[in-house]
Amino acid sequence: MPLPMADVITMIKNNISKRGTPLPISTGEATGWAMDLDIPHGGETILYTGLLYQLTPFIESVVDRLDKLDDESLGGLLKAGKVFSGILDISRFFVKPDKDEIREQHNKIKRIALLLRKAGVEFGYLYKDEMYSGVLLYDLGLEDEFKKHAEKVFNKFRKHGVKKVITIDPHSTHVLRSVYPQYIEGFEIEVKNYLEILSERGLSPENNIEEDITIHDPCYYARYEDIIQQPRSLLENGGLHIVEAEKSGRLTHCCGGPLESLSPKIAAEIAKYRAAELSGYCDKVVVMCPICYSNLKRVARGIIELTDISSILWKIYGD
Amino acid sequence: MLQKASEEIHRALYMKSLRKGLSRSVNRLVPAPYRILDRWRYLLGYTEEIREAKEKVLNDIDYYIDATMKMVEETKGHAYYAKTKDEAVKLVKDLVGKDKLIVKSKSMVTEELGLREELDRDNTVFETDLGELLIQFSRDKPMHTTAPAIHITREKAIMLLKRHGVKVRDNMSTMEIVGMVRLFLREKFVKADAGISGANSIAADTGSIFLVSNEGNIRNTTSLPPIHIAITGVEKIMPTMELAFKQAVTQAAYAGLYPPTYVSVISGPSSTADIEFERVYGVHGPKEVHVILYDGGRVEALKDEVISEQLYCIRCGRCQAECPIWQLVGNTWGGRVYGGPMGMGWTAIIEGIEKASSLSHFCLLCGKCREVCPMKIDMPRIIRYLKMYYFKYVK
Numbered sequence A: 001m002p003l004p005m006a007d008v009i010t011m012i013k014n015n016i017s018k019r020g021t022p023l024p025i026s027t028g029e030a031t032g033w034a035m036d037l038d039i040p041h042g043g044e045t046i047l048y049t050g051l052l053y054q055l056t057p058f059i060e061s062v063v064d065r066l067d068k069l070d071d072e073s074l075g076g077l078l079k080a081g082k083v084f085s086g087i088l089d090i091s092r093f094f095v096k097p098d099k100d101e102i103r104e105q106h107n108k109i110k111r112i113a114l115l116l117r118k119a120g121v122e123f124g125y126l127y128k129d130e131m132y133s134g135v136l137l138y139d140l141g142l143e144d145e146f147k148k149h150a151e152k153v154f155n156k157f158r159k160h161g162v163k164k165v166i167t168i169d170p171h172s173t174h175v176l177r178s179v180y181p182q183y184i185e186g187f188e189i190e191v192k193n194y195l196e197i198l199s200e201r202g203l204s205p206e207n208n209i210e211e212d213i214t215i216h217d218p219c220y221y222a223r224y225e226d227i228i229q230q231p232r233s234l235l236e237n238g239g240l241h242i243v244e245a246e247k248s249g250r251l252t253h254c255c256g257g258p259l260e261s262l263s264p265k266i267a268a269e270i271a272k273y274r275a276a277e278l279s280g281y282c283d284k285v286v287v288m289c290p291i292c293y294s295n296l297k298r299v300a301r302g303i304i305e306l307t308d309i310s311s312i313l314w315k316i317y318g319d
Numbered sequence B: 001m002l003q004k005a006s007e008e009i010h011r012a013l014y015m016k017s018l019r020k021g022l023s024r025s026v027n028r029l030v031p032a033p034y035r036i037l038d039r040w041r042y043l044l045g046y047t048e049e050i051r052e053a054k055e056k057v058l059n060d061i062d063y064y065i066d067a068t069m070k071m072v073e074e075t076k077g078h079a080y081y082a083k084t085k086d087e088a089v090k091l092v093k094d095l096v097g098k099d100k101l102i103v104k105s106k107s108m109v110t111e112e113l114g115l116r117e118e119l120d121r122d123n124t125v126f127e128t129d130l131g132e133l134l135i136q137f138s139r140d141k142p143m144h145t146t147a148p149a150i151h152i153t154r155e156k157a158i159m160l161l162k163r164h165g166v167k168v169r170d171n172m173s174t175m176e177i178v179g180m181v182r183l184f185l186r187e188k189f190v191k192a193d194a195g196i197s198g199a200n201s202i203a204a205d206t207g208s209i210f211l212v213s214n215e216g217n218i219r220n221t222t223s224l225p226p227i228h229i230a231i232t233g234v235e236k237i238m239p240t241m242e243l244a245f246k247q248a249v250t251q252a253a254y255a256g257l258y259p260p261t262y263v264s265v266i267s268g269p270s271s272t273a274d275i276e277f278e279r280v281y282g283v284h285g286p287k288e289v290h291v292i293l294y295d296g297g298r299v300e301a302l303k304d305e306v307i308s309e310q311l312y313c314i315r316c317g318r319c320q321a322e323c324p325i326w327q328l329v330g331n332t333w334g335g336r337v338y339g340g341p342m343g344m345g346w347t348a349i350i351e352g353i354e355k356a357s358s359l360s361h362f363c364l365l366c367g368k369c370r371e372v373c374p375m376k377i378d379m380p381r382i383i384r385y386l387k388m389y390y391f392k393y394v395k
């Protein structure tokens, strides 16, 4: 028996409305990346993580559990109402991810922040006041809940006098830039993605990396937010040679990630398909989205080697 | 409904023969339109013209239904408008009668009507498109709009044909198999009392219907029997013959077959005035041509600002071939007739929004369908709308 989709959706909904995030994550786990960076609190321009990078290890551990749960026993537990009977129960099959995994995600955000700084961008951060974007509510079709959540996020921004937001992943970028204005009257906050900013600023490379790579474009950068060329220029300026897959840019092929929590099995099959396809171009694959990273990672072993673009950009422009 | 769909989809996910058949066909289907569009670039212009023309027709659907029917009558055909499935089925049954032999070409609208099954009760019906014949023999549902048997492997095809009296053997080549099917169907074409087809396009200014095929079965179906009945959705109406032609060939191109081998244009029954200039009908082609414009929820759907966009669809099936989910499970993800990305909107139109909304949760919202659709239909928008509908009204 496959996962009871409606129940999983309800569980996610309950979690977001109670905790503000799809999965339980502590303040330290959310904001730890900013330690020792001395980023000012708030400000007109802020770096907005949307918590997606930080949440990824948690999502991975839940997906892993969901996937492994004996289908039969899951059915039984459900009938008895033990698993999804309320907000608490997510913890029943929730194992805290490895500390190293969390640290690795923090490092990615940290590098992005440092690169922005290097490019001369001044920005603040909301720390524990930063909220999840609610994008999952929107994608699952929970419109009322999404609207409510988005309003809260907007109010938080307003309270801090935020005028401009720098985003770091495709989902938060899209939802803030293209969806919030449809749901929130007077949403006039400017939303820019860090890849757009870095490429505009024309950072000069510190190191030259001559290497072949291929790119897995995330759907929401490529098809919705027109972020295709910027990452390519940034990589090519650092000496990298991009072996373009046929399914790239606007024609990119989804990694399967959006179905991770509703059907880990379908998500994995799509990831297999995509990983095999990419490996035909180059086994070094650059990804730009934490969800793509985590879903492809489930099947990547021995087929492709994944790197988040922030790590490569750091090698080229950081240090 | 959601859970049941989920179970079916997960079962399909691990069906080896389905996966194998799908992936073989997808590998051929996906690249074809890119090659075609690269070479015959004017097709891109056609898509824009068609989209514009469709907007015109859909905004004024009553007028266009009327105009088309008048022209069909003017060319000595018989025109009907059927609002519901029952009306359409009854019309065909009355026209055909009982104990008749009927040949039929593939058409998704007849699939909507379950027409083959309906007619089969009192008559003998044969599908003449090879893929659809295999579907008929396997009692399956078509897995793709233009390639219905995409999931049936060659081994299974041989087994099915054999069982139904086509003289094929296990070790036959594809050509030999096709030869046997030709022999088998030839006889039916000649003896048939009526031929039933869909239409890829219909022109309001001439009442002409356009039919595209590669096998040649449609030419036989629509010209050998004494009666030809064509059934088509009202959204297939184009204002002019020129645009109707463009719609028909563009569909073929985006389905990966260009140029299509045959494009038939039919404007009324066959006739001659060669003896003393007296016009008589029914020479070599049919004596009667009946054209049924089928509504089946379409006109009602026009009231829904979001769902109605699906009516721009020319049913090329490209969104299906390119969809990450569809590539794994085919039309298992879908309603009774239509599956994959286009199948969400179409299911909402013909089976109701509730049914479609239960299926919508399998969509990744990756947006590839919109990207490759010749009509640039915003399917992710439609599907999001269905997901939202589910939580507001269904659950």
Ligand code: SF4
Pocket: B254, B312, B313, B314, B315, B316, B317, B318, B319, B320, B342, B372, B373, B374, B375, B376, B377
């Ligand atoms: S929705 Fe677009 S791509 Fe899909 S079948 Fe219709 S016209 Fe073709």
